[in-house]
Amino acid sequence: MNNKKISITTHGKVILIGEHSVVYGKDALALPIKGLNIITTIEKSPTAESIMITNHYQGPYLQSPSEYDGLKYVFNTLNSLAKNSEPLQVTYTGEIPMERGLGSSAVVALGTTKALNNYFNLMLPEEKIMEITNHAEMINHGKASGLDAATVNSDYVVFFNKKIGPHPISKKLGATLLIMDTGELGNTKRAVKLVRDKIESNPNEAKKIERLGVLATKTKDLWGKQDVSAIGQIFNEAEEILASFGIATKRIEEISKIAQVNGALGTKLSGGGLGGIVIALCNDKYTAEKIAQKAKDNFSNYWIEEI
Ligand SMILES: Nc1ncnc2c1ncn2[C@@H]1O[C@H](COP(=O)(O)OP(=O)(O)O)[C@@H](O)[C@H]1O
Numbered sequence: 335m336n337n338k339k340i341s342i343t344t345h346g347k348v349i350l351i352g353e354h355s356v357v358y359g360k361d362a363l364a365l366p367i368k369g370l371n372i373i374t375t376i377e378k379s380p381t382a383e384s385i386m387i388t389n390h391y392q393g394p395y396l397q398s399p400s401e402y403d404g405l406k407y408v409f410n411t412l413n414s415l416a417k418n419s420e421p422l423q424v425t426y427t428g429e430i431p432m433e434r435g436l437g438s439s440a441v442v443a444l445g446t447t448k449a450l451n452n453y454f455n456l457m458l459p460e461e462k463i464m465e466i467t468n469h470a471e472m473i474n475h476g477k478a479s480g481l482d483a484a485t486v487n488s489d490y491v492v493f494f495n496k497k498i499g500p501h502p503i504s505k506k507l508g509a510t511l512l513i514m515d516t517g518e519l520g521n522t523k524r525a526v527k528l529v530r531d532k533i534e535s536n537p538n539e540a541k542k543i544e545r546l547g548v549l550a551t552k553t554k555d556l557w558g559k560q561d562v563s564a565i566g567q568i569f570n571e572a573e574e575i576l577a578s579f580g581i582a583t584k585r586i587e588e589i590s591k592i593a594q595v596n597g598a599l600g601t602k603l604s605g606g607g608l609g610g611i612v613i614a615l616c617n618d619k620y621t622a623e624k625i626a627q628k629a630k631d632n633f634s635n636y637w638i639e640e641i
């Protein structure tokens with residue numbers, strides 16, 4: 335009887351700056367959220383079929399795991415590399431709500447790849463694990479930059495560019511980030527298409543992508559100097575651009591406004607948009623808590639990170 339059981343913990347992420355423009359080869363900066371996890375567990379299936387169980391909190395709706403073709407791709411690829419025909423049970427347990435810009439799709443793709451790699455003793459190199467994870471993300475999003483997968487696989491802030499890959503930044507900024515979940519489902523695939531249609535039909539929209547890239551490069555430089563208020567201003571400018579693409583909802587704008595008048599240095603949506611999370615850069619935890627209290631009727635959940 336095979337009692338083997340492998341569990342892998344993978345953490346979520348938020349994009350600090352550079353969502354959408356990163357798809358076009360521009361710079362971006364993203365933060366791993368170490369306390370926000372999904373545990374992927376692999377064991378022998380109790381039935382004659384392979385099964386996937388999602389125990390993780392998904393927010394106000396349920397979706398069948400089998401609907402995510404990216405996960406099927408991971409599962410089939412690793413089973414085929416291991417020449418495995420034993421039916422398996424894959425269980426996801428944790429608290430990363432889906433479709434909020436917190437990276438759930440990359441988290442489950444990476445967690446499943448790593449857990450199956452261990453289960454089958456495949457000893458796949460890191461590059462192969464990331465290649466499989468990124469391909470799953472492509473299946474999910476259409477055109478994925480690789481930023482999400484790189485950040486959920488990193489212990490440090492990631493400075494990223496598609497051409498050069500991820501670079502970890504271990505230095506702390508010396509600030510507090512408030513992450514507020516609007517409770518509205520984002521839609522990365524639709525948002526990416528919406529932005530692409532706009533920039534392809536209007537050169538002025540394309541200039542905004544350039545500008546977002548410049549803002550991300552500046553943020554990296556300011557991070558090194560720990561210039562928190564300048565980064566706050568960059569968040570606000572980026573938010574204006576993202577909203578002009580039509581991917582900020584009324585609730586995102588409402589939450590941003592409340593955060594602004596209660597001491598945030600800068601606020602923006604984070605991730606694909608059309609719902610999902612709002613991030614607010616604050617000087618300290620006290621300000622972040624105050625904003626969370628003032629805005630609490632507008633969001634479903636929040637997290638505070640010392641960055
Ligand atoms: N536990 C899970 N089981 C199956 N699919 C999942 C799970 N978590 C996330 N997904 C897939 O990832 C998608 C969310 O990805 P995405 O839209 O990129 O949002 P996020 O910002 O959370 O990554 C879900 O719609 C679903 O297809």
Ligand SMILES: C[C@@](O)(CCOP(=O)(O)O)CC(=O)O
Pocket residue numbers: 349352353354355356357434435436437438475477478479480481482520522526604605606607
């Ligand atoms: C819009 C985009 O830049 C980020 C999407 O982030 P998320 O899937 O919403 O967490 C797309 C990408 O980088 O592939």
